[in-house]
Amino acid sequence: MMYSPKIAILGAGSWGTALAVHLGRAGRDCVLWGRDPLLLEQIGMLRENPKYLPGISIPENVQLTSSLKEAVSKRDIILIVVPSHGFRSIVTELNNLMCKTDKENAAFVSCTKGVENGTLYFMTEVIEDVLGIEVSKKVAVLSGPSFAKEVAQGLPTAVTVASKDSTLAAQLQDVFSYGTFRVYTTDDVRGVEVGGAVKNVLAIAVGISDGMGLGLNARAALITRGLREIVRLGMNLGASPLTFAGLSGLGDLVLTCTGDLSRNRQVGLRLGKGEDINSILSSMNMVAEGVKTSRALYDLGVRTQTDMPISMAVYQVLYEGIKPDEAVTSLIERPLRPEWE
Ligand SMILES: NC(=O)C1=CN([C@@H]2O[C@H](COP(=O)(O)OP(=O)(O)OC[C@H]3O[C@@H](n4cnc5c(N)ncnc54)[C@H](O)[C@@H]3O)[C@@H](O)[C@H]2O)C=CC1
Numbered sequence: 251m252m253y254s255p256k257i258a259i260l261g262a263g264s265w266g267t268a269l270a271v272h273l274g275r276a277g278r279d280c281v282l283w284g285r286d287p288l289l290l291e292q293i294g295m296l297r298e299n300p301k302y303l304p305g306i307s308i309p310e311n312v313q314l315t316s317s318l319k320e321a322v323s324k325r326d327i328i329l330i331v332v333p334s335h336g337f338r339s340i341v342t343e344l345n346n347l348m349c350k351t352d353k354e355n356a357a358f359v360s361c362t363k364g365v366e367n368g369t370l371y372f373m374t375e376v377i378e379d380v381l382g383i384e385v386s387k388k389v390a391v392l393s394g395p396s397f398a399k400e401v402a403q404g405l406p407t408a409v410t411v412a413s414k415d416s417t418l419a420a421q422l423q424d425v426f427s428y429g430t431f432r433v434y435t436t437d438d439v440r441g442v443e444v445g446g447a448v449k450n451v452l453a454i455a456v457g458i459s460d461g462m463g464l465g466l467n468a469r470a471a472l473i474t475r476g477l478r479e480i481v482r483l484g485m486n487l488g489a490s491p492l493t494f495a496g497l498s499g500l501g502d503l504v505l506t507c508t509g510d511l512s513r514n515r516q517v518g519l520r521l522g523k524g525e526d527i528n529s530i531l532s533s534m535n536m537v538a539e540g541v542k543t544s545r546a547l548y549d550l551g552v553r554t555q556t557d558m559p560i561s562m563a564v565y566q567v568l569y570e571g572i573k574p575d576e577a578v579t580s581l582i583e584r585p586l587r588p589e590w591e
């Protein structure tokens with residue numbers, strides 16, 4: 251019998267809306283939840299999200315609600331697509347409002363890319379911490395190179411679903427794969443989360459370099475040495491190095507560092523041109539995860555004794571008032587070393 255799950259998508263920003271559009275087109279039973287009732291009402295009237303994904307029509311079969319309780323009642327799959335700083339509060343609300351049976355029956359899928367400040371938890375760890383679910387059983391991650399706008403436009407996209415539960419990973423692969431959207435599976439949950447979180451910080455670094463006009467050689471160097479940082483951290487956290495050559499590693503790193511649709515790259519470009527981080531952030535209506543993640547990554551680097559000079563330089567620019575050109579100089583003047591060690 252065909253697997254026909256009921257899906258809830260929590261977060262009506264650009265990515266949540268794009269996923270709803272995609273799943274709606276695939277004929278899936280899905281409901282999109284957003285915290286802003288007025289926006290949800292507007293989306294319902296226009297059948298598009300004017301704030302986060304204008305110009306893209308949302309299929310009629312996508313249900314809409316601003317009631318979290320209603321969204322997650324009797325759902326088989328719950329996609330969490332809110333920024334990492336709001337992730338814990340949503341999961342805590344779920345924990346409080348879902349009945350035991352609904353909690354036990356649902357699979358929880360993080361579509362968020364970041365690390366929680368303070369705890370330094372990845373999103374599946376936040377889920378486990380709050381819901382007390384063994385990660386191996388009911389948790390998955392969806393990640394990879396996937397600009398919301400392009401997914402919503404139906405352009406070819408390949409992503410990765412990671413879960414320790416191979417049956418769940420295969421079910422999600424089947425649920426999401428439709429049209430030009432291809433899904434691969436892996437059991438390396440932590441590796442996929444590391445790649446998705448760190449690439450946002452590195453995209454800020456590449457944006458800074460490009461914004462300063464440092465050229466294509468510098469861009470390639472930052473991406474390649476940045477990948478080295480992802481691999482080092484990932485391996486210190488028990489991930490498989492192979493994961494970082496995949497879609498959620500190199501794939502998303504290249505996309506975010508070079509694609510102008512990236513909000514993180516845009517933050518970097520503007521920093522590189524001399525703008526102040528506070529004025530950049532106050533002008534944006536969307537999240538650039540790398541800004542908050544760079545702080546958590548700094549702490550994670552210290553805790554795991556991982557050498558991550560590019561990520562650290564981004565942290566210094568964002569939080570310690572170091573000027574972009576000083577950060578570049580300090581990277582270039584580092585002691586010379588073998589490429590692999
Ligand atoms: N936009 C993209 O192309 C992609 C984004 N992602 C990831 O998806 C996550 C969400 O990003 P976007 O949808 O792009 O962000 P966005 O900035 O477009 O929208 C964020 C949404 O979350 C809501 N929100 C913010 N704080 C919240 C909270 N505390 N509780 C509940 N809702 C809250 C906002 O109202 C908004 O609806 C991020 O981790 C991002 O890295 C992943 C792949 C692609």
Ligand SMILES: O=C(CO)COP(=O)(O)O
Binds near residue numbers: 505538
């Ligand atoms: O994660 C993304 C694409 O895979 C989106 O990147 P930004 O958050 O930088 O826009």
